[in-house]
Amino acid sequence: MTNNSSLEVPTNFTIAIAMESDWHIGSGTGRRGDIDRLVKRDRDGLPYLPAKTITGIWRDACELLVNGLDDSASNAYFSKLLDYLFGDQPALAKGAIAISPRESALSIRAAHFPETLSNALKNKPLLKEAIAFVKAGVKIDHETGCALEDHLRFEEVVRGGITLSADCQLQLPEDTQLQQLCFALLVASTKFFTKIGGKRRRGNGQCQVTIEGVTTDEWIKWLGDYLNSESLTLPIIPKVAIQSHQPKAGDRSEGKENSWQTIRLEITALSPIVIAKRTVGNVVETLDYIPGTHLLRMVRRQIVKYYPDFATSIDSAIAHNDLVITNATIAIEQTQSYPTPFILSTEKIGGGLLKGAKIYNRFVDDDSKATQLKAERGGYLTCAVNSDSLEYPNYQKVEITAETHNIVEDTVQRPTNKTGGVYTYEAIAAGTIFQAEVRLREHIANSIGQTQAHWQKILGGETAIGQSKKDDYGRVTVEVLDDKAEPNSSPKPEQDVTELTVWLISDMLLRDDRLRPTNNLDDLRKQLEAKLDIKLKLPEEKIGIARSHRIDSWQVRWQLPRPSLVGLGAGSCIRFEIIDGELDSAKLTAIERSGIGERRAEGYGQVRFNHPFLSESLSGLTYLKPSDENKPQADPPPNLIPFHRYARIIERAAWQKAIQQKVLARAKDYKTLLYIGIEKDKPTMSQLGALRSVLGQVQNFNDTDQAILWLANVLANKSRSGKWLSQSLGKIRLYLTEAHVIWEDLALNLEPITLTDTGEDELKQELWAEALYALIDACIRAHKRDIEKKQSQDSEQTQIAQEVN
Known part of the structure; x- marks a missing residue:
């Protein structure tokens, strides 16, 4: 058997x-x-090839190759290898699936224009x-072969000639032969990857696919040998792999329960992120934050990867809620934000928090004399608390897209x-920035730190989160902001208080005496009384506003929904009266760091107590419009670039469109006709026709x-x-x-339609004849219309005179 060890299989390739x-x-759309029909464009407004499209076409190309290798036998070796590379297709399965669907070993990202x-x-x-132009089309009757009436359509089409690049990642085991065989199949199948996109059987979408840095013929020869x-x-x-991992309880150090180490993470979305909330018809709705559930797996994987001896300790910490990962919420001015409290209302005509409307805290403020109020729902805010007073909150909503x-x-x-x-x-x-906190008991963090200082940095890097993360979605980069930081918490009361306000900054999962959600x-x-060692009661009025929240998910293996998670929703605000005992700041801090209820390791049950934002009047806060002076100014893109083949294609198209628009505008002006020398019956139309020819x-x-x-x-x-x-x-x-x-007469604005450094000089030479012909032709046509219009008017006047006589 031939085994060329010099052929290395890359993990990441383009x-x-x-x-x-x-x-x-x-x-x-x-x-x-x-x-x-419009073409799909990315956030820069440029056409691109979605990863799902590339994956589907590449899989079809690989199926052609595999079908030949297996001699059309179903469920043969190479068919299974294809499923290993591209993953199973549970949508095509009939009935329940016996085992979990296989994930794809190949991850493909969208293909975009060159960065330059x-x-x-x-x-x-x-x-x-x-870059694109409009192409007309019709629907053909398959019986008559003729175009159907009322079926004219216009489709946007991207000009060919561009080479787009897509990043790929291949996750394979350490078996060298399996790695080479899988990669050889991928390389060889690119020969069958010759069309992509709509109408590809009618001339559109012809393409050639290569893997950068790889000699295709060399790998095909290796595969044949x-x-x-x-x-x-x-x-x-x-x-x-059947995931049957269950965290083991292990031992705990009760004496260190209130000592925590906090790691702040900043998560930047490199591509859109789908965090499935629910499915309505054929629409998958997304959450506007990243739950700690999605981050927990990443954190555990990274710690166990670099420190396998601590796997049991980390599993025990997860089981005992000694490791807490908060939800990643949008970063506002480089600060982690909180869900908007439901207790807040704003004047309806003021435009809400986003536009600086007057705020009312329904716990404290008297809103009886206020104009019509509207409860604030959705969005996130940061609450600046000075030693003397509060400031108007910074408020923002997460941008949601749909594809x-x-x-x-x-x-x-x-x-x-x-x-x-x-x-x-x-x-x-894409581009949204989130922040989250990883909280770990101090004794666990110190035991890892004895192995290596600054170990927290291992949590950074690039990863994928959410649904459909192998292609168009879920690509994020994680950055550790600092090694140690105190968790965000509410200022604690310095004197005795008679009330306890609770602000849920994440969903809370509770069970009653019968262990039902x-x-x-x-x-x-009851849970607060047990943890704080005090007696509480709900007041008779101004209890607060609490809403339930339900999270549904899907069990792919069984093709059935998982049990719903129902609890109090983030943003709920509840007020309790203290009837016996006193608040302990240390206990309040401990609860804020560890949370309340179930699944706290995943970010559920995060609360803030007696936060000034809920305990003080807000009606007097003044909105300060953010200034643009402190915003970082991005470097302007270069006006001109060196010669690029595709840049010249779109340059030429833009110039041609500008010439056509200019000459049509000039031809409408009678002075232009005089300037060229066309007036009344001179020159004659026969002479003008000869000139045009x-x-x-x-x-x-x-x-x-x-011509001369x-x-x-x-x-x-x-x-x-x-x-x-x-x-x-x-x-x-x-x-x-x-x-x-001709260029001086046309007076085109060339700066917006010129991209390459040699574009102006070269296109003036290339399009000189076209510009001259377009101007003369437009003037002749305008002159012809004027003659026909005058002849028509003369004919009408003659006819009227004859009727009068």
Whole structure:
């Protein structure tokens, strides 16, 4: 068996997709009365190839190769290897799945324009428009072969000639033969990856795919030698890992319960993130934060990866809630934010917290004389607390986007209800920055720290979070802000108080005396009494506002919903009266750090007690509009870049559009006709037609000899020259002998439509003949319309005169 050890399998690699023809990746939307189908664009406004599209087409290409290797046998070795590479397809399964679906070993990200070109186009909107053009189409009746009436449509199509790049990641076991075989299949299948996008069977989407830094022929030769080897032994495909991990209880150090070490994490969304909230029809809604549940697995994986001896300690900490990971909420001015308290209301006509409306705290403020109020729902805020007073909160909402996808059925090659059809993902927008806290008991953190100082840095790096994280969604980067930091907490009372206000900054999961999930406030009161060693009661009025929140999820293996998590929702505010005992600041701090209720390790049960924002009047706070002076100013993108083949394509298209718009505007002006030398019946239409025919044969500025000779012959012939105005032929000769004149007359604004450093000079030479012909042709057509209009008016007047007589 041939084994070329020099062929190394990369873990991370980039594929280059060279679009050899025009292409269309639809967004599923259009512009009413204009375009029926728009192309999908990224956040920079540029067309791109979604990862799901690339994955589906690449899988189809690999299936062609695998079908030949397995000799069309179903469930053969290479078919299983294909499922190992691209993952199982549970949507195609019939009935319940016996084992959990296999995850894909190959992760593919979206393919975007080259970074240099993308940056250069940021301040060039006209060039962005020139990337795509509108193409007309019709629907053909399959019986008659003719176009159907009322079926004309217009589709946006991206110009070909661009090479897009997509990052890929391959996670394979340490088996060298399996690694090489999997990678060889991927490399060889790129030969079948020749079309992508809509209408690819009708000329669109022709492409060529290569893996950067890899010689395709070399890997294909290796695959042929490997499979034709006499001593061929195919490597074993790993089975689906059955996750039966249950954290063990272990021992605890009760004396150190209130000592914590906090690690602050900043999470930046590199791509949209889908955190499934619920499914409504074919729309998957998303949460506007990252739950600690999604971060817990990442934190445990990183710690156990670098410090495997501490696996039992970490599992025990999770089981005992000695490791707490808070929800990652949007960062406002580099600070972790809190869910907006439900107890807040704003004047309805003021525009809410986002626009600085007057705030009312319904625990304290008298709102009886206020104008119509509106309860604040959604969004996050940070509460600045000075020693003297409160400041108006910084408020922000998370940007949510929506993308439509589909599942194509192989037999009919289009989405159908059988495979799920069309569906939409709501997602947190790319570029959103979150912050979260990892809290670990001090004795556990110190035991890890004895192995290596600054161990917290291992939690940073790039990872994937949420749903559909192997392709278009979930790519994030995690940064450890500092090694040690005190958790955010409420200022504690310095004197005796008679009330306890509770602000839930995450969902809280409680159980009643019968161990049933509950959102009853009496059950919360009982837990607080037990932890604080005091007696509480709910007041008769101004109890607060509490809402329940339900989180649903799906068991893919069983094809059934998981049990719902129902509890008190984040933002709930409850007021209790203290009837016996006194508040202990240390106990309040301990509860704020560890939380209340179940699943605290995942961020549930986070609270704030007696926060000034809920205990003081807010109606007098003044909104200060944020100043733009302190905002970091991004470096402006470069105006010009070195020559780029695709940049020249869109430059040329933008110039051609600008020329057409300019000459049409100029031709409407009668002064332009006089300037060129066209007036009334001079020159005659036959002479103008001859001029247009001659100029149509001019290809460039060096190809004007025949046109100049034609002008000379006209001047030499008195009968023909008499049909022209005296300045006409001289002006046209000036156009043909001085290249700059046409551009001076058109006076185009070239800066917005020029991208390359040599673009202006080269395109003026390339499009000189086109610009000259367009101007003369537009003027002749305008002159022709004026003549026909005058003839029509004269005919009407003659007819009226005859009727009068």
